[in-house]
Amino acid sequence: MxxxxxxxxxxxxxxxxxxxxxxxxxxxxxxxxxxxxxxxxxxxxxxxxxxxxxxxxxxxxxxxxxxxxxxxxxxxxxxxxxxxxxxxxxxxxxxxxxxxxxxxxxxxxxxxxxxxxxxxxxxxxxxxxxxxxxxxxxxxxxxxxxxxxxxFVEEARGAIVLIILWPFALLFPASVPFGLGQVLERLEAALGEWLADTPFLEWLPVRDVELQPLVPGAELLCVTLGALIPCLLAYSVMRSIAQRAVFGVGIIFVGLAATALSAAMSWGPVHAWAWLSLPVQIGVAAALLLALAFLPVPRRACAALVLLALMLHLSLLNQAPASAYFTHTLQAWEQGRFIRFHGVAQWLGWVWPYVTLAYVLVRVSRSDAQNKIER
Incomplete structure (x- = not known):
């Protein structure tokens, strides 16, 4: 089989x-x-x-x-x-x-x-x-x-599936470009609604300080990490440096195209590239340079870097609230003609980084015999 x-x-x-x-x-x-x-x-x-x-x-x-x-x-x-x-x-x-x-x-x-x-x-x-x-x-x-x-190496099915799904996850509007997995604010609101009028509502932790918007430097870092993560994930299952270079550059440009398509569906074709601000441009360029710099890194080390990048990325994103424009866009998706597509794209945009985190944890926890490098 x-x-x-x-x-x-x-x-x-x-x-x-x-x-x-x-x-x-x-x-x-x-x-x-x-x-x-x-x-x-x-x-x-x-x-x-x-x-x-x-x-x-x-x-x-x-x-x-x-x-x-x-x-x-x-x-x-x-x-x-x-x-x-x-x-x-x-x-x-x-x-x-x-x-x-x-x-x-x-x-x-x-x-x-x-x-x-x-x-x-x-x-x-x-x-x-x-x-x-x-x-x-x-x-x-x-x-x-x-x-x-x-x-690709033989045991690459999981990574290939995640890489294929990544552009589709980007189609759901994100508060920060390439910022998948920003769920804390909506999760808190949903839990509050579900537990309303129950004694369990008091069990929910209460934040002392409201979520603060990302400063340009933090937004730049989020964009860089968000674009770099699928590159490192691909590197963890690819065979040669030349193949990594082609794939890394290609996946970043696919991500740019998917984000532009999302903006076009949300605000109209005229605004397809309106999200490409200066911090985003610098972040994408930094991701591209880092993707090239990490080309010779061994596969298992690339998987470990995915873990570090994901944890930092999710930590930064979930300390920031969604912008007012982002909230308005979500309402348009939820109430308009995107309702059928909304569930698919939203589900992907929310869980992709967490599924990737679980997958890479399994990879890096395997024995050396299972992760031997093919020459």
């Missing part, structure tokens, strides 16, 4: 679908209808191209990843029967997930279950599974496997 990044990616994507489908997780109640009644509902009177794309396109990656996981972990010969079974399993599994999400939405007054959404979700998963089979038959997946073997 082959090890493939498609399987952990599919599981992460399932979690994101569940979050996006059931957000905002409040107001649960029995509305007096069967949870499967949406299957026989009439065609919705209003629908948009955005609804079609969100429902069909949202499940395509899941179908693709599930089918690819089955094919890559199964018989290497990829017989026609195995391809059909892979498509069938991927489509059926996605359909079951979609049905469960639509059924649960019948208990959420803020969400509307729809047979059209269910059909589009299943169609999107089928299309994604078909794309996976086409890529396998064309040999593209095998070529990617050979490229991956030349660039």
């Amino acid at each position: 082959r090890k493939t990044s498609a399987w952990p990616l599919s599981q992460a994507y399932v979690a994101l679908i569940v979050y996006a489908s059931l957000y905002p997780f409040t107001g649960w109640r029995d509305q007096g209808i069967e949870p499967w009644a949406f299957l026989w509902s009439p065609w919705p009177r209003y629908w948009t191209a955005f609804d079609f794309a969100a429902n069909c396109g949202g499940y395509m990656p899941l179908g693709f990843l599930l089918a690819l996981s089955f094919l890559r972990r199964g018989n290497p010969s990829f017989a026609p029967a195995s391809k059909l079974v892979a498509v069938g399993i991927a489509t059926a599994s996605s359909a079951v997930l979609s049905f469960a999400m639509e059924a649960l939405q019948s208990y959420l007054p803020s969400r509307v279950p729809s047979n059209v959404d269910f059909a589009l979700n299943t169609l999107g998963a089928l299309a994604g599974a078909g794309v996976a089979v086409m890529l396998v038959m064309s040999g593209a997946i095998d070529r990617w496997g050979r490229v991956r073997g030349r660039w």
Whole structure:
């Protein structure tokens, strides 16, 4: 059985679908209808191209990843029967997930279950599974496997998954560019609401001093660390210095593009680069220089540097409040047309650094035999 990044990616994507489908997780109640009644509902009177794309396109990656996981972990010969079974399993599994999400939405007054959404979700998963089979038959997946073997060490699945998810995590608006994981202020507010009118509210720690905005120097450091962390994470599983150089420069530019796309979706295309202030520019340049300086550092040392950078980055970010402009942007995302995408992007933006922290802790805690450097 082959090890493939498609399987952990599919599981992460399932979690994101569940979050996006059931957000905002409040107001649960029995509305007096069967949870499967949406299957026989009439065609919705209003629908948009955005609804079609969100429902069909949202499940395509899941179908693709599930089918690819089955094919890559199964018989290497990829017989026609195995391809059909892979498509069938991927489509059926996605359909079951979609049905469960639509059924649960019948208990959420803020969400509307729809047979059209269910059909589009299943169609999107089928299309994604078909794309996976086409890529396998064309040999593209095998070529990617050979490229991956030349660039990354064998036990690199977790790091590859985290690196792939990093640009998507940046799509959720951040108070500081590349500032993922700023959750303390919202977590305190959420805990206060949940524990209101209960004796447990007194158990919450009370800060003596209000959170203070980041000074330009601290913002610069946060930007530098935020852009440098995925580079060091990649270095911890890559084979050669030349490959590190190409990948490090590339991932920083991908991060810039993802942040610009986030700004364009939040404030309009005209303001796509409005966030690129002087501290941010210096921070990105510093991250690029540090990424080049760390090229010869051994892999396990790079993993240790990721730990240090993450802890400092999260400490700085969570000592600062969100700006008024950032809060306004969040309201636009939560109340507007981004509500379906909001849950996915927000979930990624919040947990990515903490999952990375846990992953790297496991890596650096392994024995020397497990972390031997390949020459």
